[in-house]
Amino acid sequence: MTRVIKIEKSKEVFGTVEIPGAKNSALGLVAACCLTTKPVVLTGIPNILDIKNICNIGTDIGLTIDYRDANEMVVDSSKIHTTVLNHKLTSSFRASYYFVGSLLARFKKVEVGYPGGDDFGSRPIDQHIKGLKALGARFLFFNDYYTVEAEELKGADIFFDTITSGATINLIMAASLAKGKTTIHNAATDPEVVDVANMINLMGGKIRGAGTSKIIIEGVEELHGCQYQVIPDRLIAGSLLMTVGIAGGKLKLENVIPEHLDSCLNKLLEVGFEFEIDPNSITATCRKDVKGIDIITGMYPGLATDLQQPFTSLLLKIQGKSTVTDTVYPKRFAHVSELKKMGANIKVVGNKAIIQGGIPLHGETVYAKDVRAGTSLILAAMQAEGVTTIKDIAHIERGYEDAIGIFSQIGVPIWSEEEANEPLLQNAYSN
Known part of the structure; x- marks a missing residue:
């Protein structure tokens, strides 16, 4: 038996949703705990499949993770006994590369399978x-893995050819324990980058400029433990706001950082949304006179590529x-x-999807x-009219702690079934 998600056409959405911690931050924060031998307490960690994956990779090498509750964990890396990461686990999970940056300075050598994850080309x-x-x-x-070695990491000037949040986070971690000063040019400015840098600074690191394109890291000899809360997930927040444009109604999001959503909010304003914005909350409604728009994704502070797929449905x-x-x-048009x-009615030409909206949709197995x-x-x-059945829902569970709970909470008729x-297709020549 396989679990699927089923959804019927939704009437108006309503209510209040507390946004969970950011997946893309939490992955980096868990790996960054390996920079110290002291315990680190992480709060607001989403209870999702991706976090379970990175924790499984960590515990396999000796990382100790104790859950105080579903969203708070104590991470202790003092008993790490190997830096040969499980090839199968790491090759199926892209964020495993963060362990390279966090383990290299302490242990001088790391072995890891080639990164996997979502296939966007x-x-x-x-x-x-x-x-x-x-x-x-x-x-x-x-063939199936690579090794990284360094007797001693030394600070350097690093010029990224392209803006990449993953590499920025990885280099911040590695440089935190390197000897001397490291300057990262053309660094990613994503809130998740800032989140990891903020925690390392709380652990005794010396990082300046996170959130700008130039980050300066003064290496320190050691880092200590701390307690740290992950930022809210701006991608889940942006996606939930779009439900108001689809179904109507009024929705309030709490535990958000509105400035992290500036590019998304501005595009939704173009569509016809209206917002009440407070320091930690956003309340959304949508006018009847909505209009189509043109969207171009970019690195932060541009519109996140992770939001283009939800925007397409809106x-x-x-x-x-x-x-x-x-x-x-x-x-990224799967x-x-x-x-x-x-x-x-969607036509993809190169990196552009051309959408003819206003055409009724119908339930289907997808x-x-x-x-x-x-x-x-x-x-x-x-x-969509009728019932839609969504399969391969493990992908959804990678990013949502409880997608069914969140959407049903705001009035969406959604449930799971076995x-x-x-x-399996049989060989045409078999008996």
Whole structure:
């Protein structure tokens, strides 16, 4: 049996949702705990599959993780006994590369499987390699894994060829225990980068400029433990706001940092949304006279690529033509074929999706091919006649602690069911 999500067309959404901790921050924070031998208390950690994956990789090498409750953990890296990371676990989980930055300075050598995760075409780690080599690391590449060694990491000037939040976080961690000063140029400015830097500073690190394109790290000999709370997930917040444009109603989000959503809020204002914004909350409604818009994703503070898929489903609701151009991951359109099954009129040309909105959608069996594609399908199902069945929901669970609970809480008719597994295709020549 396989668990699926089923959704019916939604009436108005309503109520209040407390936004959980940010997945993309929490992954870096868990790995950063390996920078010290002292315990670190992390609060607000989302109870999702991606966190379980990175914790499994950590505990396999001796990391001790004790849960005080579902969203608070004590991480102790004092008993790490190896830095040979499980090849199978790391090759199926992209964020495993954070362990390279956090373990290299302490243990001088790390072995890890090639990164996996969502398939958006080419997602190279060349900037990670470039930055770590500048600090003095040596790489050896094998068929299924690679090793990184450094007798001593030394500060350096690092110039990223492209803006990358993953490599920025990785290099911040490695440089925190390197000898001397490291300057990262063309650094990512994402809130998740700032979050990791803030925690390392609380642990005794010396990082300046996080949140700007130039980050300066003065290496220290050791770091100590701390207690730290992860920032709220701006991507879940942005996606939930879009439900108001699809179903109508009024929705309040609490535990948000509104400035992290500036680019998203500005685009939703163009559509016809209206907001009441307080320091830690956003209340959204939407006018009837909505209109299609053109969206171009970019690195922060531009519109996040993770929001283009939910935006696509919102724009399907709106009469007229809209376009979504993804400059970050030009092949991130796995959701389009599934939306077309539901009746969507979308044409992909290069890195641009051309959307003809206002065409009725119908319930269908569709597959969540990555985390945000899953969100897109939920939003599309909210406006489709009949019942939509979403399969491969493990992708949704990678990013949502309780997607069914969150959406049902605001009035969306959504539930899970067990279905019989699809039969395997038999060899045509078998008996």
